[in-house]
Amino acid sequence: MISSDIMRGYNDIILLSxxxxxxxxxxxxSRQIRERTEGLYSIxxxxxxxxxxxxxxxxxxxxxxxxxxxxxxxxxxxITPEGRAYYFEKCEEWExxxxxxxxxxxxxxxx
Amino acid sequence: MISSDIMRGYNDIILLSxxxxxxxxxxxxSRQIRERTEGLYSIxxxxxxxxxxxxxxxxxxxxxxxxxxxxxxxxxxxITPEGRAYYFEKCEEWExxxxxxxxxxxxxxxx
DNA sequence: TAAATTTACTACGTTAGGCGGAGTAGTAAT
DNA sequence: ATTACTACTCCGCCTAACGTAGTAAATTTA
Numbered sequence: 662m663i664s665s666d667i668m669r670g671y672n673d674i675i676l677l678s679x680x681x682x683x684x685x686x687x688x689x690x691s692r693q694i695r696e697r698t699e700g701l702y703s704i705x706x707x708x709x710x711x712x713x714x715x716x717x718x719x720x721x722x723x724x725x726x727x728x729x730x731x732x733x734x735x736x737x738x739x740i741t742p743e744g745r746a747y748y749f750e751k752c753e754e755w756e757x758x759x760x761x762x763x764x765x766x767x768x769x770x771x772x
Numbered sequence: 773m774i775s776s777d778i779m780r781g782y783n784d785i786i787l788l789s790x791x792x793x794x795x796x797x798x799x800x801x802s803r804q805i806r807e808r809t810e811g812l813y814s815i816x817x818x819x820x821x822x823x824x825x826x827x828x829x830x831x832x833x834x835x836x837x838x839x840x841x842x843x844x845x846x847x848x849x850x851i852t853p854e855g856r857a858y859y860f861e862k863c864e865e866w867e868x869x870x871x872x873x874x875x876x877x878x879x880x881x882x883x
Numbered sequence: 884t885a886a887a888t889t890t891a892c893t894a895c896g897t898t899a900g901g902c903g904g905a906g907t908a909g910t911a912a913t
Numbered sequence: 914a915t916t917a918c919t920a921c922t923c924c925g926c927c928t929a930a931c932g933t934a935g936t937a938a939a940t941t942t943a
Contacts, residue, residue: 663865663868663869663872664781664865665929665930665931666780666781666899666900666929666930667781667782667865667869668869668930669777669780669781669900669928669929669930670775670777670778670780670929671778671873671876672929672930674873674876674877675873675876678876678877678878679876686891686892687891687892688889688890688891688892697875697876698872698875701868701872702872705930705931705932706891706892706893707893707894707930707931707932707933708929708930708931709892710892710893711928711929711930711931712929712930715928715929734891734938735890735891735892736891736892749878751877752877752878754774754775754778755778755873755877756877757774757812758774758778758779759870761774761809761812761813762782762785762786762866764808764809765782765785765786765789765790765808766785766789766862766863766866767789767860767863768863768867776900776901776902777901777928777929779901780899780900780901780929781900783900783901797920797921798920798921799919799920799921800920816901816902816903817902817920817921817922818901818902818903818904818922818923819900819901819902820921821921821922822899822900822901822902823900823901826899826900844907844908844909844910844919844920844921845908845909845920845921846919846920846921847920847921884943885942885943886941886942886943887940887941887942887943888939888940888941888942889938889939889940889941890937890938890939890940891936891937891938891939892935892936892937893934893935893936893937894933894934894935894936895932895933895934895935896931896932896933897930897931897932897933898929898930898931898932899928899929899930899931900927900928900929901926901927901928902925902926902927902928903924903925903926903927904923904924904925905922905923905924906921906922906923906924907920907921907922907923908919908920908921908922909918909919909920909921910917910918910919911916911917911918911919912915912916912917912918913914913915913916913917
């Protein structure tokens with residue numbers, strides 16, 4: 662498992678990336694993260710929902726209620742154009758971060 | 773400049789990596805970081821010294837006073853065997869983190 | 884049919900790392 | 914005498930993440 666101090670700062674990008682193609686809701690997104698990383702990272706519920714709050718506050722996502730006739734009513738999230746822009750910005754920052762950190766990290770298994 | 777939320781979690785590793793080969797002190801380490809990253813990242817003084825505190829507390833470094841006859845007396849830091857072990861652990865975690873985050877990031881400039 | 888589990892959140896309070904701002908202490912250059 | 918550079922130190926704030934607990938509705942299991 663990857664420590665959360667390392668993931669801090671990436672949760673927003675991860676969520677936005679999953680919302681790029683379709684709107685979704687908390688539980689589903691959390692499951693997708695666990696699956697895509699093959700269990701290496703699973704976001705905590707509180708972390709997840711506080712990330713939604715932050716993204717909403719910044720206008721990177723909007724929320725709406727689902728209309729399912731069964732189960733508890735879900736809150737869905739949709740990415741906004743601002744959210745997309747922010748996501749692509751952060752992707753570039755990630756490329757930069759990789760080169761910066763690699764300067765200080767020894768890769769034991771060779772290049 | 774890379775945001776500090778992204779660098780959070782890496783400051784300790786960066787400092788330890790610079791201490792691998794020889795003991796050093798705050799100002800010098802801060803300068804080395806700025807130089808090695810070509811200005812892309814420069815650690816704040818408060819962040820730097822609180823990182824030292826943390827590393828000392830965890831036994832990853834030890835401190836001693838320099839014996840310079842001029843200028844303000846410097847506090848030097850030396851990495852411990854535990855610090856080395858921790859550093860190499862974190863390097864492996866970094867390799868993992870790279871693959872995990874890359875799952876969610878679109879690289880605009882191709883592979 | 885009652886109890887347990889799963890889905891889908893919400894609320895509350897704490898911790899840790901990073902940061903801004905200010906201050907201290909010494910030397911060196913103008 | 915003032916400014917600048919080196920080398921810290923102190924204080925208090927902010928934010929992301931977390932632990933714990935609780936709510937609510939449906940679905941599964943006993």
